[in-house]
Amino acid sequence: MQENSKSANVETLPKLERSVLIVEDESVLARAVQKRLNRSGFRSDIAGDLHNARSKFRDMSPDLILLDMRLPDGSGLDFLAEVRKKAESNCAVLVMSAYGEVEDAVSAMKLGASDYLKKPVDLDELMVNIEKVLGNFEREQKLTYSTKREQHAVEGVEFLGECQALQEVRTQVDRIAALTEASNSIPPTVLILGETGTGKDVLARLLHEKSSRRQRPFVHVDCASLPKDLIEAELFGHEKGAFTNAHVARTGLIEAAEDGILFLDEIGEIPQDLQSKLLAVLERRTLRRVGTTQEQPVAAWFIAATNRDLESLAEKGEFRSDLYYRLNVLTVTLPPLHERGDDVILLANSFAAQTARRYGIEGVQLSHAAESAVLDYAWPGNIRELKHLIERAVLLSGGGQIEPSDLALESRKPSPVKDHAENPGQDLTLEEAELTLIKQALERTRGNVSRAARELGITRMALRYRMKKYNMANTD
Numbered sequence: 001m002q003e004n005s006k007s008a009n010v011e012t013l014p015k016l017e018r019s020v021l022i023v024e025d026e027s028v029l030a031r032a033v034q035k036r037l038n039r040s041g042f043r044s045d046i047a048g049d050l051h052n053a054r055s056k057f058r059d060m061s062p063d064l065i066l067l068d069m070r071l072p073d074g075s076g077l078d079f080l081a082e083v084r085k086k087a088e089s090n091c092a093v094l095v096m097s098a099y100g101e102v103e104d105a106v107s108a109m110k111l112g113a114s115d116y117l118k119k120p121v122d123l124d125e126l127m128v129n130i131e132k133v134l135g136n137f138e139r140e141q142k143l144t145y146s147t148k149r150e151q152h153a154v155e156g157v158e159f160l161g162e163c164q165a166l167q168e169v170r171t172q173v174d175r176i177a178a179l180t181e182a183s184n185s186i187p188p189t190v191l192i193l194g195e196t197g198t199g200k201d202v203l204a205r206l207l208h209e210k211s212s213r214r215q216r217p218f219v220h221v222d223c224a225s226l227p228k229d230l231i232e233a234e235l236f237g238h239e240k241g242a243f244t245n246a247h248v249a250r251t252g253l254i255e256a257a258e259d260g261i262l263f264l265d266e267i268g269e270i271p272q273d274l275q276s277k278l279l280a281v282l283e284r285r286t287l288r289r290v291g292t293t294q295e296q297p298v299a300a301w302f303i304a305a306t307n308r309d310l311e312s313l314a315e316k317g318e319f320r321s322d323l324y325y326r327l328n329v330l331t332v333t334l335p336p337l338h339e340r341g342d343d344v345i346l347l348a349n350s351f352a353a354q355t356a357r358r359y360g361i362e363g364v365q366l367s368h369a370a371e372s373a374v375l376d377y378a379w380p381g382n383i384r385e386l387k388h389l390i391e392r393a394v395l396l397s398g399g400g401q402i403e404p405s406d407l408a409l410e411s412r413k414p415s416p417v418k419d420h421a422e423n424p425g426q427d428l429t430l431e432e433a434e435l436t437l438i439k440q441a442l443e444r445t446r447g448n449v450s451r452a453a454r455e456l457g458i459t460r461m462a463l464r465y466r467m468k469k470y471n472m473a474n475t476d
Contacts, residue, residue, distance in 0.1 A: 018134065018248070019043040021062040023053045023079065024096070025071055029121070033066065036123050037130075057083065064134055065093045069108070077107055084112045091394045093136035094129060096121060131240070135249055140293070159206060161343040161348055165335040172332050173203070177210035180301070189282065191267075192305040193326045193461050194334030197382030200305035203334065213301060217258030221253050224266040232274055233290050241372045242291025254287055257300035267327065268308035268319060275320040277336040282326050302327075309459035312450050333461055337386060339469070347383065348374045351390040352402065361399045373404040435470050438463070442472075 002369040020042050024030040030046045035042040041138060047053035049072045057065070065083065080093060095108040095116035106115060114133045117126065159170060180187045190207065192200045201220065208218045226234050233242070237252025254262055266272075270278065281287050282302060286295040306325050313319035337344055349366055356364040366374070379385055393406040441452040453463040 009360070018063045018064070019045075019060055019062045020066060020130070021053070021056055021060060022046045022066045023050075023071070023076065024066065024068045025049060026068075032123065033121070033126065036127065040127060048072070050079050054081055054082070062091050064130060064137075065091055066130075067093055067095050067108075067113070069095065069097045077111065080108055080111045080113060090337070092133050094133050131248060135251075142214075150349050159342060160346055161345050163335070163340040164262065164341065166340065169203070169332060169334060172330075173206060173210060176207060176332075180211040180213060186285070186299060187301050187326050188329040189301075190330045190332065191310075191439055192303065192304045192332050192334065193459070194307060195336045195382055195458075195462065196307045197384030198334040198336060199383050200307075200334060201263070201265055203332065204261070204265075204303045204305060207303060208261045208263075211261075211301075217257050218261045218263065219253050219257040220263045221301075222265050222267060223407050224269040228271065231271065232277070235274070236277070236287055237289040239291035242289070249289070252287070252289065254281065254298060254300060254307075255296065260301070262300040262302050264302065264304040266306060267304040268306040268310055268313065272318075273322065275323050279320060279323045279326055307459070309450075309453060309461065312454065312460050315450065333465065336462070337382040338377075339465075342375070344374055344386065345371050348390050349388060351387050352394050355391045355394040356399075359395065361394060361397075363399045364394050364397065364402065366402045367404075370402050370407060371403050373407055373409050377409045385407065436464060438470070438472070464472040 018041070020037055022030050022033055022037075022044060024033070024046065025048045027046075030048070034044045034046055043060075045058050051069075051073060051195065067080060069075045071079075076095065083091070083093065084090075093108070093113040095113045096119055097108075097116055098119045114137055115129060117129060128142050159166075159173075176187070176190060194200050195211065199402050201204055204220075205218065208214060221235070223231075233250065233252070235252050235254055236254055237250050240249045281298055285298050287298050288295050310324045310328070314321040314324045337347075345366075348371070352364050352366060356362070373384075381388075389407060389409075393402050397406050436454070437456060442449075443450040443456050449463055449467075450460050453460045456463065
């Protein structure tokens with residue numbers, strides 16, 4: 001499995017600082033509004049006509065424009081149309097219209113204004129509307145960014161491989177996707193298991209692409225990278241004033257997924273104090289933002305992934321068992337790369353061709369010797385390691401045939417494993433060494449699969465997979 005992404009620019013997330021450009025020729029009103037905005041923590045500036053508005057818009061790139069319809073040198077509609085034509089502009093617009101200018105306000109909404117207020121303007125009402133407009137606009141931009149980012153990530157995704165394990169994964173993906181087509185209800189939670197680098201995030205995107213929710217948001221949450229002191233607010237959102245520096249209400253990532261997919265990557269890293277809250281969301285299908293008691297419905301389809309043995313963690317009390325059972329409704333396990341046979345050659349050649357196209361390098365191909373070297377290597381970093389190594393080899397080769405020396409795999413290989421008990425001094429093949437280590441671990445733990453897996457440094461699921469591979473009885 002691989003992710004084939006074309007080189008393209010993806011929009012950056014909306015900036016967090018809040019600035020307002022006041023386009024208003026009534027100086028008394030403009031200064032009063034500016035004073036109130038500055039007191040509320042905004043950065044603001046005033047333009048009394050269209051000429052100054054254009055200049056200051058370029059200089060400050062505001063988050064919000066307060067726009068009067070009647071200006072000394074033209075109509076506010078003209079300025080609004082100019083703003084919306086600029087590809088780099090990314091701001092909300094709140095129109096202020098006097099009595100009798102309703103048609104102008106309607107035209108402004110059609111041109112992309114977020115809302116309008118009638119003059120005379122009450123400053124308290126104005127601040128409420130500014131907060132509402134900015135909150136809604138930020139939410140829309142976040143969803144647009146998320147959708148574009150994931151469409152970019154999904155574009156050209158290939159599910160490469162012919163091994164039996166991967167064919168079974170394909171069948172599971174098709175069956176799960178069919179569930180979403182057959183029912184309007186929220187699909188069951190999916191748990192994707194596999195070692196680091198096996199492509200769990202790509203599999204989640206494929207489920208999104210094949211499901212009936214393909215046109216809806218896909219929000220990827222890396223649970224391991226969320227800041228520990230803000231993880232609750234990031235996931236559940238927060239109200240204004242919920243904690244220090246919470247100057248404005250924020251939409252959480254669960255809310256941002258709307259009726260699309262929320263992908264919780266590295267779910268095993270979520271702190272235990274938040275596991276109960278996540279369980280409540282999955283059970284009741286509602287959430288509460290930090291700082292409020294009001295509940296909101298949750299329609300997102302939850303997909304989780306981990307490289308950890310959640311069952312073992314639950315047994316040790318390090319992961320809530322009820323959350324594990326709630327997540328483990330539909331399970332898809334990705335095999336490690338070294339168990340996929342000739343798939344590694346197929347992937348290596350695909351990565352090489354992809355990199356060559358991206359950088360305009362011609363005549364790139366792996367020699368037979370390089371393919372053999374790729375096949376013999378254990379790939380502890382799985383597909384991610386293979387992709388990075390092949391990309392580096394292609395870039396350094398400059399074109400032509402890639403040889404084993406270009407891959408530099410010898411420096412990555414560990415010392416040969418030897419079975420001192422049965423074959424002293426004799427080197428073993430990878431499969432022989434693996435089988436020997438598994439047998440020894442099971443003997444030491446008297447057949448306890450969970451303990452043996454912990455000793456070997458792999459997940460219980462991975463050990464069971466290998467035991468099945470070698471036709472070993474499950475004695476756990």
